[in-house]
Amino acid sequence: MPRRLTQAREFVEKLDSLPDDGRLPADAVATLFAVSRRTLLRKVKAGSIPAPTDQSPLTFNVGVIRRALRSLP
Numbered sequence: 001m002p003r004r005l006t007q008a009r010e011f012v013e014k015l016d017s018l019p020d021d022g023r024l025p026a027d028a029v030a031t032l033f034a035v036s037r038r039t040l041l042r043k044v045k046a047g048s049i050p051a052p053t054d055q056s057p058l059t060f061n062v063g064v065i066r067r068a069l070r071s072l073p
Contacts, residue, residue, distance in 0.1 A: 020063030023053065029060045032069060 011018075011028035018024075024032075030040040033049060043049040050064045 015062070015066070018062045020061075020066070022062040023059040024062055024065055026052065026058040026060070029065055032065065 008025065008027035008031045011024055012031050015024075015032070026037055026040060029049070030037045033040065033043070035043065040049060044051055050060065050068050052058050053061045053064075
C-alpha cells in the first residue's frame with residue numbers, strides 16, 4: 001500500500017482525537033468523503049466540500065471537515 005494512503009488512513013482513524021484547529025492532508029479528506037483526490041478538488045471548487053486552509057501542502061481544518069461530515073445526509 002502506498003505510504004500516502006497509509007498515512008491518510010491513520011488520520012481517518014484518529015479523527016475524533018485530533019484538535020479542531022488541527023490540519024488534515026487532502027488524501028485523508030478524500031478518504032473521509034469516499035472520493036478520489038481529483039474529485040475532492042472538484043467538490044471544493046463546486047463548494048460542496050469546504051476549502052482547504054493551506055495550499056502547499058494541501059491541508060484542511062479538522063473542525064471544519066468534522067462539521068461538513070456531520071451535515072451530510
